Amino acid sequence: MNKAFTKETDSEDDEPALAPLPPGGKNYITPQGYARLRAELLDLIDNERPKMVEVVHWAASNGDRSENGDYHYGKKRLREIDRRIRFLTKRLEIAEISSPSVHHGSDQVFFGATVTYADDSGEERTVTILGVDEANSALGQISWVSPVARALLKSRVGDEVNLVTPQGVQLLEVLAVDYPAPEAAD
Template identity: 50%
Template sequence: MATPYPNYITPEGFAKLRADYDHLLGVERPRIVEVVSWAAGNGDRSENGDYLYGRKRMREIDGQLKRLSKKMKDAKVVDPRHQPDKSRVYFGATVTIADEDDNHRTVTLVGNDETDVDAGRIGWGSPIARALRGAAVGDLRRVMLPAGERDYEVMAIRYPD
């Protein structure tokens, strides 16, 4: 299913995808090919654990390579440092928000492939990110979360230098 918006990603996120792809293709896959070749030379393959595991692992790596390749092909790299209007929340913004109980939370809007909730990096397509898009400091935004509706006030917006 296609997403209704481009697959935005930061330059750092794209570099990580590329590094993961290069590692799988240049290190992991050749190592498994070597094991499979060695195991295939040992005779009966039907009960050869190294051979069977190696073939299975090679299929997994090939699947990961295919997924990473598609993600990189579909990615639209956006550098938040070049955002022309830094007074509003757009892709790459780090936003401090406060809920109705005055609990503050800081989140950075990143590509969906870069999400790390524990580090405060939320996907561009998440409910909070969608609600914050285009907001300015002082704006109130209502977010529908699994636990119910919450109102957030935008307290601060910043972009990387």
Template identity: 50%
Template sequence: MGVGAKRPRFITPEGLARIREEYDQLFGVERPKLTELIAWAAGNGDRSENGDYIYGRKKLREIDRRLGYLSKVMKEAKLVDPAKAERRDEVRFGATVTLVDENDRERIITIVGNDEAEAGDGRVGWSAPITRALIGAKVGDERAVRLPSGEMFYEVVKIDYPSA
């Protein structure tokens, strides 16, 4: 990729739906309630010492920033439906992969777009070190992953894709 080239913003249908839902909630519910609070607080006199007004304006800026980010994600998103994956025998975008580390601990991750990643739920962004190491792996393959704590080896035990 050349200088300034943008990486595609891959996203699953579920991830895009979650982002759309958050956008609609913020834009259609949270923001209107907040602007109503700000208008009410502004009518209460001196704005410089009005906690409701100051808090409301700060919160509104946060919501507007988040709406801008979500809007950009939706506009740039390249939808990839893992249910339509042609090669299901190797790790690709959208795969749910069962791994076993060198200490025989099992870990299950689903490879998703960076904008929908949520490590606590097992959704790992496709540019994360573990994901980059696993792309193309098949069941039985062992891959080394460079982590801040050192190198860790994982064996691919199972690869699943959603049904079409």
């Protein structure tokens, strides 16, 4: 078979599935998270992609493409950039911006809260409940659809909530709830 009729993408290049949202759920995101995703999208469109197109064009002009590493790497990187652009575009289209500062001063847990809680063993943890696309567990941020966030949502300081884990039900006590202060209007 002629190489022109073969599939160019590898199985690893298939478009990733969107992170899971509850059925009928919304893609909540903070204004800062939305701005970060939008900035990444614009950088890919305005900077990264044009540079890579230029590299691929230069590599293609060098002649034989079968052993041209720059060309093959450039085409693969271009597919990765295009996939990320599609992903970000879809996520930003369905994003629902929710500012956590509207709950400033509240002792109830809502989206955007920074919650300190103690588990059964008395170990204290502090987490911030953010959107699926912006949460980073290494920074103590969890997605609002995570089991811990689901257990904590709508509870208040002093409440005890049940967290269902594979090891059984764990009791969490809410110790503190904090929200960012509203930004001053200019």
